[in-house]
Amino acid sequence: MSRQPVLAIDLGGTEIKIGIVDGAHILAERKIPALAGRGLRAALDRVDEATRECLGELSMDSGSLCGCGVAFAGLVDCGENRALGSNGKYEDAATVDMSRWAKSRWGLELVLDNDARMATVGEWQFGAGAGVSDLVVVTLGTGIGTGVVIDGKVLVGRHFRAGNLGGHIPLSVDSNVMCSCGNRACAESLASTWALRRDLAAESIEGDLSTAEPSEIGFQEIFAAIENGDDEAAAIAVRVIRVWSTLIVALIHAYDPDLVILTGNVTRSGDAILPGIRDYVNQYAWTPGYEVRIEQGEYPAIAALLGAGYVVTRDLNDGKHVQ
Amino acid sequence: MSRQPVLAIDLGGTEIKIGIVDGAHILAERKIPALAGRGLRAALDRVDEATRECLGELSMDSGSLCGCGVAFAGLVDCGENRALGSNGKYEDAATVDMSRWAKSRWGLELVLDNDARMATVGEWQFGAGAGVSDLVVVTLGTGIGTGVVIDGKVLVGRHFRAGNLGGHIPLSVDSNVMCSCGNRACAESLASTWALRRDLAAESIEGDLSTAEPSEIGFQEIFAAIENGDDEAAAIAVRVIRVWSTLIVALIHAYDPDLVILTGNVTRSGDAILPGIRDYVNQYAWTPGYEVRIEQGEYPAIAALLGAGYVVTRDLNDGKHVQ
Numbered sequence: 001m002s003r004q005p006v007l008a009i010d011l012g013g014t015e016i017k018i019g020i021v022d023g024a025h026i027l028a029e030r031k032i033p034a035l036a037g038r039g040l041r042a043a044l045d046r047v048d049e050a051t052r053e054c055l056g057e058l059s060m061d062s063g064s065l066c067g068c069g070v071a072f073a074g075l076v077d078c079g080e081n082r083a084l085g086s087n088g089k090y091e092d093a094a095t096v097d098m099s100r101w102a103k104s105r106w107g108l109e110l111v112l113d114n115d116a117r118m119a120t121v122g123e124w125q126f127g128a129g130a131g132v133s134d135l136v137v138v139t140l141g142t143g144i145g146t147g148v149v150i151d152g153k154v155l156v157g158r159h160f161r162a163g164n165l166g167g168h169i170p171l172s173v174d175s176n177v178m179c180s181c182g183n184r185a186c187a188e189s190l191a192s193t194w195a196l197r198r199d200l201a202a203e204s205i206e207g208d209l210s211t212a213e214p215s216e217i218g219f220q221e222i223f224a225a226i227e228n229g230d231d232e233a234a235a236i237a238v239r240v241i242r243v244w245s246t247l248i249v250a251l252i253h254a255y256d257p258d259l260v261i262l263t264g265n266v267t268r269s270g271d272a273i274l275p276g277i278r279d280y281v282n283q284y285a286w287t288p289g290y291e292v293r294i295e296q297g298e299y300p301a302i303a304a305l306l307g308a309g310y311v312v313t314r315d316l317n318d319g320k321h322v323q
Numbered sequence: 324m325s326r327q328p329v330l331a332i333d334l335g336g337t338e339i340k341i342g343i344v345d346g347a348h349i350l351a352e353r354k355i356p357a358l359a360g361r362g363l364r365a366a367l368d369r370v371d372e373a374t375r376e377c378l379g380e381l382s383m384d385s386g387s388l389c390g391c392g393v394a395f396a397g398l399v400d401c402g403e404n405r406a407l408g409s410n411g412k413y414e415d416a417a418t419v420d421m422s423r424w425a426k427s428r429w430g431l432e433l434v435l436d437n438d439a440r441m442a443t444v445g446e447w448q449f450g451a452g453a454g455v456s457d458l459v460v461v462t463l464g465t466g467i468g469t470g471v472v473i474d475g476k477v478l479v480g481r482h483f484r485a486g487n488l489g490g491h492i493p494l495s496v497d498s499n500v501m502c503s504c505g506n507r508a509c510a511e512s513l514a515s516t517w518a519l520r521r522d523l524a525a526e527s528i529e530g531d532l533s534t535a536e537p538s539e540i541g542f543q544e545i546f547a548a549i550e551n552g553d554d555e556a557a558a559i560a561v562r563v564i565r566v567w568s569t570l571i572v573a574l575i576h577a578y579d580p581d582l583v584i585l586t587g588n589v590t591r592s593g594d595a596i597l598p599g600i601r602d603y604v605n606q607y608a609w610t611p612g613y614e615v616r617i618e619q620g621e622y623p624a625i626a627a628l629l630g631a632g633y634v635v636t637r638d639l640n641d642g643k644h645v646q
Contacts, residue, residue, distance in 0.1 A: 085611055134481035150478070150485060157579030158457035159613060162473060165576040168609055173494045173513065173569045181609040183572060190496065246496045249506060253488040254577045256480030286491055286504040288398075288408055290482060 003317075004066035007054075007108060008308040009047060010115060013073045013089045013142060016043060018050040019302070020058060020065070021309030024126035026302060028054035036073075036089035040096045048105055062106040067316040069111050069308030070098060071118035078160050081112045087143075087180050111312050114164050115139075119263060119297075120147025121154060121307030127298035128261045135259040136166070136251045137297065140219075140244065140266035143167055143180075144188040148255045155255070167192070169250050171243060187250075191243035193218050193266075196236070207232045223269035241273055245280035252285045252292050263297025270296045326640075327389035330374060330431060331631040333438060336396045336412045336465055339366060341373040342625070343381060343388070344632030347449035349625060351377035359396075359412035363419045371428055385429040390639040392434050392631030393421060394441035401483050404435045410466075410503050434635050437487050438462075442586060442620075443470025444477060444630030450621035451584045458582040459489070459574045460620065463542075463567065463589035466490055466503075467511040471578045478578070490515070492573050494566060510573075514566035516541050516589075519559070530555045546592035564596055568603035575608045575615050586620025593619045 005027060010017040013036050019029040030050035035043065055061060074086025074093065083093035102110035120129075120137040129135045133152045139145040146166025148155040155163035172185035179189035189195050200214035208225040209217060209232060219240070225233035248260055260281075266273070278294050285292060297303055328350060333340040336359050342352040353373035358366065378384060397409025397416065406416035425433035443460040446452045452460070456475045462468040469489030471478040478486035495508035502512035512518050523537035531548040532540060532555060542563070548556035571583055583604075589596070601617050608615060620626055 150480060155473070157473060158581055159579050159610070162577070162579035165579075165609065168576045169492070169573045170494065170569050170576075170607075171496045173566055183576075183607045183609055184569075243496055246493050246507075250492045250573070253491045253493075253506075254485070256482050256485035256488075258481055284493075284506045286488065286506055287482070 003313055004064060005060075006066050006309040006312040007051060007062070007068040007106065008071075008305040008312075009068065010071045010118070010304045010308070011040070011043070011073055011090065012115065016047060017302070017305055018047060018054060019305045020054050020060070021305055023309070024306055026305065028057045030054055034089070039092040040083070040090040041092055043090070044096075044101060051106070062108060065106070065108055067110065067312040068102040068106060068108040069118070069312040071115040071304035071308050072112060073115050075164065076112050076114045076160060078113055078156060081110055083112070084160070109316050111308070111315055113308075113311065114145070114147075114160075115304045116145025117147040117154065117164055118307035118311065119145070119303035120149065121310055122299055122303035122305070123261050123263065123297050123307075124149050125310045126306050127303060128295045129259060132259045134255075134257045135261060136163075136255055136257045137261045137263060138166060138248065138251070139264040140192070140262060141264040142193045144192050144247070146251065148257070150255060163255065166247065166251050169247060171246055171250070187243060187247040191240035196222070196240070205232060209233060219266045220269055223272040226272065237272070241276045242280070244273070245277045245284075248277060248281050248294065249285045252281070252287065257292060258290075259293045259295065261295055261297050263300045263303060265300065267296050267300055326636055327387060328383075329389050329632040329635040330385070330391040330429065331394075331628040331635075332370060332391065333394045333441070333627045333631070334363070334366070334396055334413065335438065339370060340625070340628055341370060341377060342628045343377050343383070344628055346632070347629055349628065351380045353377055357412070362415040363406070363413040364415055366413070367419075367424060374429070385431060388429070388431055390433065390635040391425040391429060391431040392441070392635040394438040394627035394631050395435060396438050398487065399435050399437045399483060401436055401479060404433055406435070407483070432639050434631070434638055436631075436634065437468070437470075437483075438627045439468025440470040440477065440487055441630035441634065442468070442626035443472065444633055445622055445626035445628070446584050446586065446620050446630075447472050448633045449629050450626060451618045452582060455582045457578075457580045458584060459486075459578050459580045460584045460586060461489060461571065461574070462587040463515070463585060464587040465516045467515050467570070469574065471580070473578060486578065489570065489574050492570060494569055494573070510566060510570040514563035519545070519563070528555060532556060542589045543592055546595040549595065560595070564599045565603070567596070568600045568607075571600060571604050571617065572608045575604070575610065580615060582616045582618065584618055584620050586623045586626060588623065590619050590623055
C-alpha cells in the first residue's frame with residue numbers, strides 16, 4: 001500500500017499537539033495550550049488554525065492526507081469514536097462529534113482512542129517496543145496511563161478499558177486514600193504528579209522543596225533535589241519507586257509481557273528511577289525461566305502522535321472506517 | 324460436527340478428578356487422592372485405573388473418545404502441553420510427557436492447561452458465564468486462581484500466564500508478607516486458605532476457632548463460627564472480604580469484563596460473602612455507565628472438567644492438535 005501522511009492530534013490535559021505524521025516522522029508540528037477547562041469544542045478552532053499552519057508549512061492540502069488520528073486524555077468509546085470521560089478535562093468532550101468535525105473541516109475520516117493506548121501503539125510500532133509482540137507501556141505523568149499489546153494485538157476490552165486502567169489498580173488494601181476515579185488507593189493516587197502535589201500541599205516541607213509552590217513541583221524537581229542532598233526528596237523517591245515497581249509487578253502478572261516500557265515526563269529522570277525499578281521487579285515478579293525487560297520509551301513527547309498516525313494508516317487503508 | 328465424549332482429568336493439589344465428559348454432562352466420574360507430594364508420575368497409574376473404571380461403567384472403550392483434556396494445578400506451557408511449575412505440588416510434572424502418556428495408554432491426543440483457566444472455560448461455556456463474551460473467573464481455594472475471557476477468546480499470553488495470575492496481583496504496597504510465588508503481598512498471600520492457616524497458626528486464637536487445628540480450618544469453618552457469634556471469625560471475614568473485593572476491583576480495571584464469577588469451595592458460603600463483595604465493588608470499581616455483575620459459579624466442583632472437555636472438543640475436532 002502507498003502510505004499517505006496523517007493528521008495526528010494529541011489532546012492532552014495541559015497541551016495539545018498537532019502533527020502531520022508519516023510513519024515515525026513528524027513532517028510538521030504545532031503545540032498549543034490545552035485550556036482544557038474551557039472544553040473541547042472551544043479548543044477545536046485553535047486546532048484548526050494549527051493544522052492549517054502545519055499544512056501551509058508543507059505546501060500541502062488536507063486532500064493529501066490519509067485521515068485524522070486523535071489521542072484523547074480520557075477514556076474513549078472506540079466503536080463510536082466518542083470520548084467517554086476525562087476526569088475534569090474537556091468536560092464537554094462526550095457531546096462533541098469528532099468524526100463529523102474531521103469530515104466537515106478537513107474531509108477526513110477519523111480514528112479516536114485514549115492517549116495512553118495511542119502512545120503504546122507508537123512505542124510498539126516505532127520505538128522501544130518495535131518487533132515485540134507482548135508489551136505494556138506505562139506513562140508516568142500527571143496521572144498514570146497504560147496500554148497493553150498481547151500476541152501482536154492491542155488489548156481493547158468490552159468497554160474499551162482493558163489495559164488502559166493500569167494506573168487504577170488498587171495497591172494498598174488497607175488505605176483509604178481516594179483516587180480521582182472514586183476507588184481507594186489506586187497506583188495513580190499513591191504515586192503520580194497530582195498525588196505528589198496533594199501530599200506536598202498537606203505536609204510542612206523542609207529543605208529544597210520548601211521554597212517551591214507544591215503546584216509547581218513534579219518528579220523532575222524531586223530528583224533534582226535529591227542530587228542536592230535533600231533527604232525529604234529522597235524519601236519521596238523511595239516511596240514512589242516502590243509504588244511504581246509494585247504496579248509493574250502487577251502488570252507483569254496481569255498481562256504476561258516480554259517488555260515494560262516506561263514513558264512520560266518522569267522518565268526524563270530515567271537514570272534515577274530505572275535501576276531501582278529493575279532491581280525490585282527482578283526480585284519480586286514471578287517470571288520463572290525468563291526475564292521481563294524494563295526500558296524507557298524512545299518517544300516520550302510524541303509517541304501518541306506516532307501511534308495515532310499508525311492506527312489511521314492501518315485502519316483507514318484497510319477501509320475499516322471509510323464510509 | 325458430531326461430538327464424542329472426552330476423557331477429562333483435573334489434577335488438583337489434594338484430589339484428582341477423572342470424568343468422561345459430554346458437553347455439560349459428566350457421564351462417569353471418579354475422585355482419587357492426589358498424593359501430590361509423591362509426584363505426577365506416581366499418580367498416573369492410579370489415574371489409569373480410575374479411567375478404566377469410568378469406561379467400564381459406560382461399557383465404552385477409549386476409541387470412542389474424542390481426546391483427553393487435563394486441568395493442572397500449576398502453570399502450563401500450552402504450546403508444548405507441559406507443566407511449568409506448581410509451587411510444591413507434583414514436583415516432577417515438568418519432566419512428564421503427558422501427551423505421550425495419553426497417546427500410549429489411551430490412543431488419545433491431549434490438551435493440557437492450567438486448572439483455573441479450564442474452570443474459566445467450563446463456567447463460560449456451560450455455567451454462570453454462558454453467552455457472555457468478557458468475563459473473569461476467580462477460584463477462591465487453597466490459593467487463588469483466575470482466568471479471563473476477552474471478546475470471546477480465552478486470554479493466554481506470551482508465557483501462557485495472562486489472566487492466570489490474578490491471585491498474584493500485589494495488593495499491599497507497604498507489606499512485606501511473602502507469597503509462595505516469591506512476591507510481596509499478593510492477594511493470595513493475604514486471603515486464601517493457606518494464608519488463613521498461616522495466620523491462625525501464628526496467633527493465639529480464642530472462641531470457636533481455638534478448638535480446631537489451624538491446618539483443618541478453611542473459610543467454611545470461619546463462616547460457620549460467625550453464625551455462632553464468634554467475633555474473631557467475624558474480624559477475619561471482614562478482612563478477607565476486603566481483600567477479595569479489592570482484588571475484584573483490580574481485575575475489573577485490568578480486564579474490563581461484564582461479569583466476574585466467584586467459584587471454589589469458599590463460595591459454598593456464598594450468602595456470607597457475595598453481598599459484601601458486591602457492595603464494595605459497586606462502590607469502588609470505576610465503571611461509569613455500566614455495571615459489572617458478580618455471580619457464583621454454577622459448577623464449583625466440576626467446572627475444570629467441563630472446560631477440559633470443551634477445549635478438547637473444540638481444538639481436536641478442528642484438527643488443531645491432531646497429528
